[in-house]
Amino acid sequence: MRLSKMHLKTLREVPNEAEIPSHILLLRTGMIRKLVSGVYGFMPLGWRSIRKIEDIIRQEMDQAGGQEIHMSAVQPAELWEESGRWFAYGPELWRLKDRNGRDFCLGPTHEEIFTDIIRSDVSSYRQLPLNLYQIQTKYRDEARPRFGLMRSREFIMKDAYSFDRDQAGLDRSYEEMYAAYEKIFTRCGLTFRPVEADTGAIGGSNSHEFTALSEVGESEIAYCEKCQMAATVERAECVDAPASSAEELPLEEVHTPGTKTIEEVADFLGIGQDETIKALLFVTYDEEEKENGYVAAFVRGDRELNMTKLINALKIPEHSIEFADEEKMGAATGCVGGFTGPTRLHDCTIVVDSELPGLRNLCAGACKTDYHLKNVNYGRDYKADIITDIKTLKEGDPCPVCGAPIKHARGIEVGQVFKLGTKYSESMGATYKDENQKEQPIVMGCYGIGVTRTLAAVVEQHHDENGIIWPMSVAPYHAIITVMKPDDQTQADLAEHIYNELAAAGVEVLLDDRKERPGVKFKDADLLGIPVRITVGRGAADKTIEYKLRRDADKEEISADEGIARTIEIVNKEK
Numbered sequence: 191m192r193l194s195k196m197h198l199k200t201l202r203e204v205p206n207e208a209e210i211p212s213h214i215l216l217l218r219t220g221m222i223r224k225l226v227s228g229v230y231g232f233m234p235l236g237w238r239s240i241r242k243i244e245d246i247i248r249q250e251m252d253q254a255g256g257q258e259i260h261m262s263a264v265q266p267a268e269l270w271e272e273s274g275r276w277f278a279y280g281p282e283l284w285r286l287k288d289r290n291g292r293d294f295c296l297g298p299t300h301e302e303i304f305t306d307i308i309r310s311d312v313s314s315y316r317q318l319p320l321n322l323y324q325i326q327t328k329y330r331d332e333a334r335p336r337f338g339l340m341r342s343r344e345f346i347m348k349d350a351y352s353f354d355r356d357q358a359g360l361d362r363s364y365e366e367m368y369a370a371y372e373k374i375f376t377r378c379g380l381t382f383r384p385v386e387a388d389t390g391a392i393g394g395s396n397s398h399e400f401t402a403l404s405e406v407g408e409s410e411i412a413y414c415e416k417c418q419m420a421a422t423v424e425r426a427e428c429v430d431a432p433a434s435s436a437e438e439l440p441l442e443e444v445h446t447p448g449t450k451t452i453e454e455v456a457d458f459l460g461i462g463q464d465e466t467i468k469a470l471l472f473v474t475y476d477e478e479e480k481e482n483g484y485v486a487a488f489v490r491g492d493r494e495l496n497m498t499k500l501i502n503a504l505k506i507p508e509h510s511i512e513f514a515d516e517e518k519m520g521a522a523t524g525c526v527g528g529f530t531g532p533t534r535l536h537d538c539t540i541v542v543d544s545e546l547p548g549l550r551n552l553c554a555g556a557c558k559t560d561y562h563l564k565n566v567n568y569g570r571d572y573k574a575d576i577i578t579d580i581k582t583l584k585e586g587d588p589c590p591v592c593g594a595p596i597k598h599a600r601g602i603e604v605g606q607v608f609k610l611g612t613k614y615s616e617s618m619g620a621t622y623k624d625e626n627q628k629e630q631p632i633v634m635g636c637y638g639i640g641v642t643r644t645l646a647a648v649v650e651q652h653h654d655e656n657g658i659i660w661p662m663s664v665a666p667y668h669a670i671i672t673v674m675k676p677d678d679q680t681q682a683d684l685a686e687h688i689y690n691e692l693a694a695a696g697v698e699v700l701l702d703d704r705k706e707r708p709g710v711k712f713k714d715a716d717l718l719g720i721p722v723r724i725t726v727g728r729g730a731a732d733k734t735i736e737y738k739l740r741r742d743a744d745k746e747e748i749s750a751d752e753g754i755a756r757t758i759e760i761v762n763k764e765k
């Protein structure tokens with residue numbers, strides 16, 4: 191491809207709304223183009239890289255026994271009502287009506303559609319197992335789209351669904367997909383980590399998230415350097431503090447004026463924050479978005495509440511709970527903002543973290559302005575509706591597996607795999623007849639990869655202050671030939687010769703034959719990040735060129751023939 195003919199518009203300035211490197215660089219290289227907030231189009235170079243990522247995914251999915259299909263992005267509401275997700279998915283589901291008022295959505299995921307196909311097409315155990323996938327545009331009506339392709343409202347995803355006869359079959363399918371994902375992300379040039387994850391709005395029993403490590407990532411992971419433990423912070427289990435054998439002291443009301451926070455009350459009473467109970471107050475909503483109850487959650491004072499664990503404990507969708515108006519909740523339940531404890535509360539769901547019942551003589555709010563209670567003990571002084579782990583595993587906390595101090599890291603979620611089990615097949619009636627002619631629910635798994643987000647993650651991990659540094663495998667082109675003076679016939683002829691030789695050998699090559707100053711061309715070549723750069727300049731008369739890899743600082747003067755040979759070799763090795 192000749193740059194003089196290519197539709198390419200690079201930007202010198204950093205666009206205002208772009209905050210992170212991938213967003214800035216994908217806009218500056220002209221690879222993506224914003225249409226409206228969270229919705230992007232792809233220009234020639236960007237689309238080539240997207241297609242390379244898709245090709246890698248297709249090859250590995252096919253290798254693992256997947257069969258590609260393509261379903262519509264438009265999905266009828268009826269199927270989502272059957273699975274119970276028309277409500278559960280919440281406001282991120284992009285809903286629309288047709289001219290007759292019938293409800294549809296633009297699919298953020300396709301469990302319902304694939305389950306619907308399978309329930310009509312599969313009837314016998316002989317037809318299982320099966321793995322179907324698609325690479326398709328998905329929609330999520332994000333409240334705050336940001337970071338370019340990282341959190342967008344329209345995005346390209348690969349989603350695969352496995353259908354098995356039983357749990358053992360699902361375990362095998364899951365392992366195959368897990369292994370395929372490791373190959374895919376490795377081939378894309380990503381440094382990543384598979385971590386245990388929450389199943390969220392997709393549901394099911396087990397899940398792993400594939401996280402590309404990056405400081406700008408929105409996924410926070412907890413991991414252990416001593417053992418294999420690695421999980422999203424949302425999911426990571428927490429070790430309870432050891433139970434106390436101290437004697438229960440008498441409950442005592444103490445005057446603690448103005449001490450609204452845990453820090454203030456602990457300082458005031460001269461006790462540790464780990465000797466207090468922290469309260470967090472919520473209101474929940476029903477399907478009509480009407481308030482339908484209050485929730486008080488309690489963790490040890492020095493802990494942090496884990497919202498995902500609380501939502502899972504309550505078995506409600508993420509969007510149906512928010513912080514309560516304390517005054518309103520106080521009138522209904524007896525809580526008092528800043529002075530709420532688990533005693534003296536009524537008419538609300540009390541969720542208590544699993545370690546609190548084992549601890550003795552804690553300090554908690556007295557549900558009375560400017561007062562706390564000392565020596566609060568579970569059983570004697572308060573009871574819970576739910577007792578479970580609702581605390582966050584923090585950096586430095588003991589590893590739940592081996593006890594070593596936990597570390598945190600940030601990353602970009604580029605893929606996630608789920609063991610769905612029979613969640614969808616049971617709610618939607620997808621069954622097969624086993625060897626004994628007995629109806630059994632089909633056991634399902636689902637497996638997603640964010641294609642556009644993977645592109646952004648690659649840029650996050652491969653760039654410098656001058657631009658992108660593409661790994662060969664997903665680079666829009668393998669090599670770029672920069673001609674210093676295209677009007678100089680010797681230079682033009684040599685460049686043309688190299689261009690033809692490389693193209694004939696299967697190298698995807700760009701020829702920068704634009705009538706621009708050399709400085710502009712070099713800047714653009716660095717910005718675009720094409721892995722191999724060959725510069726044809728004054729040495730053309732002696733058939734020498736300058737050879738440079740984008741990832742290295744060194745450049746070398748070598749003969750054109752050697753430059754061609756080296757380029758072909760490195761491209762074949764790394765593409």
Ligand SMILES: [Zn+2]
Nearest residue numbers: 414417589592
């Ligand atoms: Zn460990």
